Amino acid sequence: MAEESVKETAMLAPTMRIYVAGHRGMVGAAIIRRLERSGFAHIVTRTHAELDLICQADVREFFRTEAIDYVVLAAARVGGIHANNTYPAEFIHTNLMIEANVIHEAWRAGVRRLLFLGSSCIYPKFAPQPMREEDLLTGILEPTNEPYAIAKIAGIKMCEAYNRQYGTCFRSVMPTNLYGPGDNYHLDNSHVIPAMLRKYHLARLAAAGEVEAIRRDEARYGAIPADIRAAIGLAPDSSRLVHDRPQVVLWGSGTPRREFLHVDDMAAACVHVMGLGQDVFAPPAPSFLNVGTGHDITIRETADLIAALVGFGGDTVFNPEQPDGTPRKLLSTDRITALGWQPRLSLQAGLADAYRWYLSPA
Numbered sequence: 001m002a003e004e005s006v007k008e009t010a011m012l013a014p015t016m017r018i019y020v021a022g023h024r025g026m027v028g029a030a031i032i033r034r035l036e037r038s039g040f041a042h043i044v045t046r047t048h049a050e051l052d053l054i055c056q057a058d059v060r061e062f063f064r065t066e067a068i069d070y071v072v073l074a075a076a077r078v079g080g081i082h083a084n085n086t087y088p089a090e091f092i093h094t095n096l097m098i099e100a101n102v103i104h105e106a107w108r109a110g111v112r113r114l115l116f117l118g119s120s121c122i123y124p125k126f127a128p129q130p131m132r133e134e135d136l137l138t139g140i141l142e143p144t145n146e147p148y149a150i151a152k153i154a155g156i157k158m159c160e161a162y163n164r165q166y167g168t169c170f171r172s173v174m175p176t177n178l179y180g181p182g183d184n185y186h187l188d189n190s191h192v193i194p195a196m197l198r199k200y201h202l203a204r205l206a207a208a209g210e211v212e213a214i215r216r217d218e219a220r221y222g223a224i225p226a227d228i229r230a231a232i233g234l235a236p237d238s239s240r241l242v243h244d245r246p247q248v249v250l251w252g253s254g255t256p257r258r259e260f261l262h263v264d265d266m267a268a269a270c271v272h273v274m275g276l277g278q279d280v281f282a283p284p285a286p287s288f289l290n291v292g293t294g295h296d297i298t299i300r301e302t303a304d305l306i307a308a309l310v311g312f313g314g315d316t317v318f319n320p321e322q323p324d325g326t327p328r329k330l331l332s333t334d335r336i337t338a339l340g341w342q343p344r345l346s347l348q349a350g351l352a353d354a355y356r357w358y359l360s361p362a
């Protein structure tokens, strides 16, 4: 007990055994990089193939044998609007199962500290902007990703319930839109920034007639959908260019405002939050913190930044027949900034870093 209260005051120490669930994902990998840079030498990982987190018996056995001090739960079924719309059952089932298994089995094995990664989509569709932690469960959710959001809300509430009943130190972070090294560039299910970076990159290659480079890009980052082929003038079999006026076509009007955070800043925020005392999260305070930049930018401005970064001087066309989504989505970051964290990378510097990674050898 005396030892436990000493540990409670030192919420995070480099000697701890930290299990990062989802370490091969964009966020998990960034958290590992951050922990390693900060001298943490006992980081425990399992690939999805080694440990399927939807299998309770396997998760129980893992925690029984590994003597974990701190869990970072960054494993999840994640995707853009298209994937959320197409696989709603998978999104709610996988995420609920992962959370229930990891949170419950961590507690059962005596783990007192856990950081759960949620998402800004937990907030109501019509929440006032910027969205504060107190806005959770004050209105209806955006229907397209409701199953995913419900699962994430369940994760927050599980952490709160275990804290209340068992005195654990479980807390959560709600990131805004993230981007950076390790992002998903598959054009069927990627988020705004990776989709734009790749579209502009392909258009620049097409403008320079670099068909061979386009084929290498396709081999690495996945098939190029028919509408993007048509826009950049690439033949259906990727063998040649069929016109010389490549364009980038983007969904909607370009006017919605979005917030973007580089994943290395997110990882720094996670480590910062892991080190906070549990008093910060004691009721009635929310058990979670928003993580964002506190600034938003229009989709059109984002596109201009990326076009300039990639070096594409051709046309960008906005297709107003495609949906815009909500006009504005911005997190209030007052709480986390008052607790001593703030992002370091500007959007320009962060985008340049993401593009460097995109171009780096596989």
Ligand SMILES: NC(=O)c1ccc[n+]([C@@H]2O[C@H](COP(=O)([O-])OP(=O)(O)OC[C@H]3O[C@@H](n4cnc5c(N)ncnc54)[C@H](OP(=O)(O)O)[C@@H]3O)[C@@H](O)[C@H]2O)c1
Residues within 6 Å of the ligand: 021, 022, 023, 024, 025, 026, 027, 028, 047, 048, 049, 051, 052, 053, 054, 073, 074, 075, 076, 077, 078, 094, 098, 117, 118, 119, 120, 174, 175, 176, 177, 178, 179, 191
């Ligand atoms: N990316 C964003 O913009 C963003 C924004 C807000 C919140 N977040 C949150 O941040 C967290 C991490 O997101 P991310 O972008 O890093 O996602 P990601 O790149 O897709 O990584 C998720 C990881 O979870 C693993 N995983 C999925 N199902 C699993 C299972 N059943 N058992 C074991 N491992 C499993 C995946 O492994 P496999 O690939 O092998 O399946 C992958 O390594 C998520 O909770 C997400 O909601 C992300």
